[in-house]
Amino acid sequence: MNNIFTDSRIKPAIQEGLKKIHFEKPTKVQEKVIPAMLSDLSVVVQAATGSGKTHAYLVPIFNEIDEDAHYVQAIVTLPSRELADQLYQVARQLRDAAGMHFSIAHLAGGTDRERQLEKYQNNTPQLVIATPGRLLDFVQKKVFIVDQVKTFVIDEADMTLDMGFLADIDQVASKMPKDVQIAAFSATIPVKLSNFLRKYMAHPDQIVIDNPSVIAPTIKNDLLDIGSKNRKSILYKLLTMGQPYLALVFANTKQTVDELTRYLQDQGLKVAKIHGGVTERERKRTLRQVEQGQFQYVVASDLAARGLDIDGVSLVINYEIPRDIEFVIHRIGRTGRNGLSGHAITLIREEEMNRIEDLEKMGVHFDFVELKNGELVPRKHYRSRENRQGKNRKLDTKLVGYVKKEKRKRKPGYKKKIKRAIQEDNRQKRKLEQRHEIRKAKRLRKRKREQGR
CATH class of the missing domain: 3.40.50.300 (P-loop containing nucleotide triphosphate hydrolases)
Structure with missing residues (x-):
């Protein structure tokens, strides 16, 4: 099987950079995402955290960056400053290992906004790594223009939804070119997120790596x-x-x-x-x-x-x-x-x-x-206890005689009488069980109130 890291479409400098940082065998997500993004396809990728998705989008982004063109060419958003900071370090590591020379901006809440404004007003970055709120702030202030962006990546998209940042992403995406390549990476794809992505991606390449809802076998x-x-x-x-x-x-x-x-x-x-x-x-x-x-x-x-x-x-x-x-x-x-x-x-x-x-x-x-x-x-x-309860439920002693007598020949209607008696007995027992559950729930509520004091 061909190794996507040595694909002829990837610049030799990036291939060398991957070797230097010991990326030799691609993960499943890298095998599927890199070729799709190199083919200019928009993708929706469902993959668990730790599956190697970061380099799955960094490699195609780096491959498309024109080092001589000084405008924003790619943007990656992440929902927390910690994630943005980690990605910034990873991106710099690959850029330096590949011997490439382009500017990477790291914009996140909790960092010095004024210093960042001053830095990027006169020095437009070619790759922007940002949290949604800070990105929207800079786009609205026209610190840099996003109308020539080639690739827009929304990483941890479900967390972005959970934290209420989709509206910010929406405002930024609306200012980008109609043919911008969009890649969304998420552990899960909730309905709200799916509806949002459809707004900007008509027919994205859907890539599912394993089932992120199933715990890893390790x-x-x-x-x-x-x-x-x-x-x-x-x-x-x-x-x-x-x-x-x-x-x-x-x-x-x-x-x-x-x-x-x-x-x-x-x-x-x-x-x-x-x-x-x-x-x-x-x-x-x-x-x-x-x-x-x-x-x-x-x-x-x-x-x-x-x-x-x-x-x-x-x-x-x-x-x-x-x-x-x-x-x-x-x-x-x-x-x-x-x-x-x-x-x-x-x-x-x-x-x-x-x-x-x-x-x-x-x-x-x-x-x-x-x-x-x-x-x-x-x-x-x-559940094994619950399954046994139905099988092991004992008949009331007064019904045992009915059941024993059923084995003998009886007048018509006697079997119905037995069934009715058993049904009534079961109904009474269910009532008692329900009362027991109600009392147990009351005890639990009382215990919670006492713990809260």
């Missing part, structure tokens, strides 16, 4: 029903059972992230935290320290699940299930990357099982485990 994906046990103490036990190279704990809110960080620090663990409330300077410092191996444990909100690329995560713990269950997939996808093995554990209580069923319908497979003697051991699937 990940052991466990589900732990904690019952009435204390969630924090279970978390501490899981983090200290083995020695994870780097453990990432996800919580739903900034408050919970702060609370868990304090709790784990009080237990003597060295813990870093990342969420939207942490200042830009602190976030950068924390990420640098994590990369340097100064922290073994990181507690984060969902922004970090999609907005950061932290290498070496060997364990992911979902402390709680997020409101948007698709985020479970993105969280778990932080581990088991690039062919390395990973371990994910999701903590749940019985009342959350319906959400697990929804995830299973999406193709997420869980191994059911329990904590015994300081280790995780397999347990039966939660």
Whole structure:
């Protein structure tokens, strides 16, 4: 099979640059996306984070850039400043390795806007890497013109939708040429995103790499029903059972992230935290320290699940299930990357099982485990108990006689009488079960109220 990195359509300098940064064998997404984009096709690519999609679009972009033409030729948007910063570093690495000489602008919220304005008003970049809000700001101020853009890439498109940035993207895209090549990369393609993309792409090349909703085979994906046990103490036990190279704990809110960080620090663990409330300077410092191996444990909100690329995560713990269950997939996808093995554990209580069923319908497979003697051991699937209930339901003692007598010959109508009696008995039992469920739900609500005080 031909290696797309050595395709004759790719400039020799880029081929050499890829070799220098040790890109020798393309990933599946690179094999499919690079030829499509080299053929000037617009693409919608559904691929999981960590599949190699960044270079899948950088290679065709670099290939089309005219180093002597000083106008904006390509734009890549990402929904968070961390992602934009990471892409900027990756793009510079490939540009320098290829010995190319063109200007790359990095525009993101949280960076010095005035300095950027001053820099690019007199020095138009040829490639722009930006967050949607800052990009729109610069386009509206006419810091640079986008009417000659050849390629427009929307990376992490579903996260862009989740964070409410599609309106900004829409305004920028409307100012581009009608024949601009558009490439959208996303782990999932929700209906709203699909409708938006259709506005600018009549017949895009649809590329799906595996099923991003299915957890990578390199990940052991466990589900732990904690019952009435204390969630924090279970978390501490899981983090200290083995020695994870780097453990990432996800919580739903900034408050919970702060609370868990304090709790784990009080237990003597060295813990870093990342969420939207942490200042830009602190976030950068924390990420640098994590990369340097100064922290073994990181507690984060969902922004970090999609907005950061932290290498070496060997364990992911979902402390709680997020409101948007698709985020479970993105969280778990932080581990088991690039062919390395990973371990994910999701903590749940019985009342959350319906959400697990929804995830299973999406193709997420869980191994059911329990904590015994300081280790995780397999347990039966939660549905096996439900399946047995129907089979093992005992008849009321007063009905046993009816059923035994049915074996003998009886007058017409006797069988119907038995069936009616059994049906009534089952109805009464269902009523009792429903009452039990209602009482259990009341107890759970009471427990939540008490925990909230």
